[in-house]
Amino acid sequence: MADRRTPIAAAALAVLALAGCSPEPPDEPGLFVLGVDGMDPVILQRLMDEGKMPNASRLAVEGGFQSLGTANPPQSPVAWSTFVTGRDPGGHGVFDFVHRDPKTYLPISSATPPVEPGEAIELFGWYLPVSGESPVNTRGGTPFWDALHDAGVDVEVYRIPGNYPPTPSDAKVLSGMGTVDMRGGYGVYTWFTDRPVQGAQHLKGDIQLVSVQDDDLDGTPDTVRGSLKGPPDLFHLPPGQIPGDADYLTAPVTFRIDPDRDEVLVEAGGGRALLKEGEWSEWMPLGFDALPAGMMNLEGIVRFYARQVRPHFEVYASPVNVSPAAPAQDVTTPSGFATELYALLGHFYTQGMPEETNALKDRLFDDDDYRRQVALVQEDSGAMIDLALGRFQRGDMTFFYLSDIDLQCHMLWRLGDPKDPSAPPHPAFEPEAAHTHGQDIEGYYRHVDQVLGRVLDRVPEDTLVIVMSDHGFQSQPRTAHLNSWLRDQGYLVLKDGKRTGQIATGDVDWSKTRAYGLGFNGVYLNLAGREAQGIVDPGAADALLGEISSRLQGWADTEKAAPVVRRVFRARDIYSADRVAEAPDLVVGYDAGYGCSDESTLGEVVEATLEDNTSRWSGNHLMDPEVVPGVLLSNKKIPGTGHDLPDVTATLLSHFGVPAPAGMEGRDIFTP
Amino acid sequence: MDLFNALTSAVFDVLLAPFGYRLAWFDLVLWPVLAGIGALLVYKKVSNQAGIAAAKQRIMVHILAVVIYRDDILGVLRSTARALGWNVRYLAHNVVPLLVMIVPMTVLMVQLVAHFAYRPLEKGDVRLLEVALDPESGVSPKAVQLQVPQGVAVDAGPVRTPDGQVVWRLKMQDEGDFTLRLTAGDEAQNKALAVGGGPRKVPVLRSKTWEALLYPGEAALPRKSAFESIRVAADERDVSPLPGGEGGIVLWFFGTSLVAGFLLRNRFGVTL
Incomplete structure (x- = not known):
């Protein structure tokens, strides 16, 4: 007679498996990594010494604290890709925020290089695609989560930078920095105002000049109508055409203003929010119809901020984020992870950099407005980390990214140097704002410490906890226009003897240009056979690179009596060979206090070579890696020093006994 | 309107009371099934069962003709037209039962929504x-x-x-x-x-x-x-694993009552 217990036991196991229960708890300690973008070891040490970061101090005493070598260049997408894959940029192929297309000399995103446009059938003004590819993430190497997941470790990764579009994976991963908004931009806001904005065309948002109408003709203006742009209207765009202002799907928005009170009722996407001045709305879903009759409705989410109702109408709409409830594009792997998180958390920021830095840079927000918005991001992030901690079990691996410090150091350094309080005021110093917000960066460090405290309190006792940052920070009081310097040195020549111009608008005379700058730290030779109109003979490239390097290292800021550049690196000397051909020929390591201008980064040549940095983007890290190391903290003793990012990656794998994938360079930080 | 609401609410507050508000799934399964059975009984009583059976039979005959005489274009067109004509008659036979059932079914659905959707x-x-x-x-x-x-x-x-x-x-x-x-x-x-x-x-x-x-x-x-x-x-109230909210309960009600009616039609001797 057959044993009847076997099918019963099998059924019981199946039920347990279906219920998501593991029959036996894993017998190895878990690993929780807190990735804090931009945390600086000098600032952290000071705050720990002052007793302001008790949880970090606890880790430093019980385990270890030291500087962590960053990537070269120390840019977030480069550094995080290095951490993710355990490979240098030559291995993963991310060399800068901005790469260039050698065929056109135009800047392109390192995250999502453009793809060849597909074909479409045109029918009554509609373009119906019949072929084409979606942009993909070209980062090379094996992400640590894949290696862990394949080895059977339950791994969850929250808001990892440089993973948009998400690389295919079975592990649960939410993409972070680099994830675009619904327009395909990196934070394109909308500003509704009845007051003209100077230089609106140069701002990073959509400025809608509106009029407050009197709908009921009672003599009191009461209604503002506008629209929010969503994704490009691809069914009305010929393949490959870059969308113009009128080529986006839109959703209407109406603002009703009370006749007596400075309050506004926002009506958008079938929802309503009532806001006082200085208040943010909750997330409001918006639908964008790509096809008629609801055949393709793309859902986004937006938050409104009533900055001012009277005397001038000023309402800010956040970039339209991809809705996690019904993602119009993948922001997670597997795709369903976004909706799983939505079911547990409600709506959350999916845009890669949720802090509204553009509004502060563009001076639409003051520091109070900005702080209110950052508080929303912290709330959002706090709910998510609580969720992650609730799901974390012994034997699991979770990575959680915090943006608190990086963007706030970029934006608020001008109000008080947290690294050197005796430093002279930053050129963008604002005394009044400094009085209120001069200590904000310290506050954000303390917030990270509170989050760390929650992690330490909630993870199982034997969990290995690592806190790491991708780089540190420095003040940036001076801005370097690298392309202008190349012009003055005779390496870059503009047409018709002009002194200013742009690569993108065809102002460069490529028949006389030997080198040009694109990206925050890159210099490329105009190399024959590689660049479309290259003139530098490959045989002469080495000598020319040596000459430019030497001159760059002699670039002095005469006004400040200081060197501009600390070191210059040749790509072939610092990167592994796999993808070095895609790298800039030279990587410029600016000295502390200097950084490449936004203009030069995108290929613009302006008159000056150096000037004061009066932008609110006042702290920076796009310098020589040695002046902006990151942080490594752990609750386990770290025997040696001199570790860098790939060592942390190697540690994640060795903790679970998972062999390192081919090409991974690091060594376990806990192995003497 | 108010009187109607008050009366129906009073009735359903009593009908739903034995199971309380906590066992939402029980009421959300029981009442659509009962509604399906009730609809079958009403359908049997007020519809022309012989006419419906005849209409269904004629539709099948003409569909078969379309398949069998597919080489005869005129014949196919004629049979298609007749099948459509009988279809209209079939639908006409359903109008009276629909009119009889629409009010009680809507009331039941609205009451389930009022009790369990939020x-x-x-x-x-x-x-x-x-x-x-x-x-x-x-x-x-x-x-x-x-x-x-x-x-x-x-x-x-x-x-x-x-x-x-x-x-x-x-x-x-x-x-x-x-x-x-x-x-x-x-x-x-x-x-x-x-x-x-x-x-x-x-x-x-x-x-x-x-x-x-x-x-x-x-x-x-x-x-x-x-x-x-x-x-x-x-x-919306979470009544998982059943669908919740207004839309979820309405769809669930229609789906469950239709499935119940369809599965039980032979037991009650009803031609649909």
Whole structure:
């Protein structure tokens, strides 16, 4: 007679498996990594010494604290890709925020290089695609989560930078920095105002000049109508055409203003929010119809901020984020992870950099407005980390990214140097704002410490906890226009003897240009056979690179009596060979206090070579890696020093006994 | 309208009472199945069963003819036309049962929605109180006043819109069943709020239009009221694994009653 217990036991196991229960708890300690973008070891040490970061101090005493070598260049997408894959940029192929297309000399995103446009059938003004590819993430190497997941470790990764579009994976991963908004931009806001904005065309948002109408003709203006742009209207765009202002799907928005009170009722996407001045709305879903009759409705989410109702109408709409409830594009792997998180958390920021830095840079927000918005991001992030901690079990691996410090150091350094309080005021110093917000960066460090405290309190006792940052920070009081310097040195020549111009608008005379700058730290030779109109003979490239390097290292800021550049690196000397051909020929390591201008980064040549940095983007890290190391903290003793990012990656794998994938360079930080 | 709502609510409050509000899934399975059975019985009683059987048979005959004589174009067209004609007759046979069943089925569905689609607000929740004035009343939005009980705070507003709406933002500070009082000139109306506590019938909308029939949780507004509607949106109640909310319960009700009716048609000797 057959044993009847076997099918019963099998059924019981199946039920347990279906219920998501593991029959036996894993017998190895878990690993929780807190990735804090931009945390600086000098600032952290000071705050720990002052007793302001008790949880970090606890880790430093019980385990270890030291500087962590960053990537070269120390840019977030480069550094995080290095951490993710355990490979240098030559291995993963991310060399800068901005790469260039050698065929056109135009800047392109390192995250999502453009793809060849597909074909479409045109029918009554509609373009119906019949072929084409979606942009993909070209980062090379094996992400640590894949290696862990394949080895059977339950791994969850929250808001990892440089993973948009998400690389295919079975592990649960939410993409972070680099994830675009619904327009395909990196934070394109909308500003509704009845007051003209100077230089609106140069701002990073959509400025809608509106009029407050009197709908009921009672003599009191009461209604503002506008629209929010969503994704490009691809069914009305010929393949490959870059969308113009009128080529986006839109959703209407109406603002009703009370006749007596400075309050506004926002009506958008079938929802309503009532806001006082200085208040943010909750997330409001918006639908964008790509096809008629609801055949393709793309859902986004937006938050409104009533900055001012009277005397001038000023309402800010956040970039339209991809809705996690019904993602119009993948922001997670597997795709369903976004909706799983939505079911547990409600709506959350999916845009890669949720802090509204553009509004502060563009001076639409003051520091109070900005702080209110950052508080929303912290709330959002706090709910998510609580969720992650609730799901974390012994034997699991979770990575959680915090943006608190990086963007706030970029934006608020001008109000008080947290690294050197005796430093002279930053050129963008604002005394009044400094009085209120001069200590904000310290506050954000303390917030990270509170989050760390929650992690330490909630993870199982034997969990290995690592806190790491991708780089540190420095003040940036001076801005370097690298392309202008190349012009003055005779390496870059503009047409018709002009002194200013742009690569993108065809102002460069490529028949006389030997080198040009694109990206925050890159210099490329105009190399024959590689660049479309290259003139530098490959045989002469080495000598020319040596000459430019030497001159760059002699670039002095005469006004400040200081060197501009600390070191210059040749790509072939610092990167592994796999993808070095895609790298800039030279990587410029600016000295502390200097950084490449936004203009030069995108290929613009302006008159000056150096000037004061009066932008609110006042702290920076796009310098020589040695002046902006990151942080490594752990609750386990770290025997040696001199570790860098790939060592942390190697540690994640060795903790679970998972062999390192081919090409991974690091060594376990806990192995003497 | 108000009397109708009051009567049906009284009946269903009793019918649904034995199982309470907590066992939502039980009522949400039982009543659609009973509705399917009831519909079968009504269908059997009021429909022309012989006519329906004949129509179905003729439709099948003509569809077969289309298949068999597919080389004869004229024959195919003729049979298709006849099949369509019998289809129309079949649908006509369904009109009377549909008319008989539509009211009780709708009432049952509305009552299930009223009882199980929403959950009470939670302490700390912030919600909009949306008041629409009847444009024919001549009452100005500025004349509308709100009194809130202890436990509910006005967080922002009112914002008065040019199309005769008045909106407040309310914050639920305590748990309980509260009554908001709205006045417009001499008229005063109440609006109920359910905050905290166990699952129960959650008041959502008071209206003086036909919409009141869909929201029997509160009395309809008087026909002569200056208020056209008073609404505080509620969140959907989680009745998983069944679909929740208004749309979910409506779809579930239709689907379950149809499936039940279809599966039980032979047992009850009904030709559909």
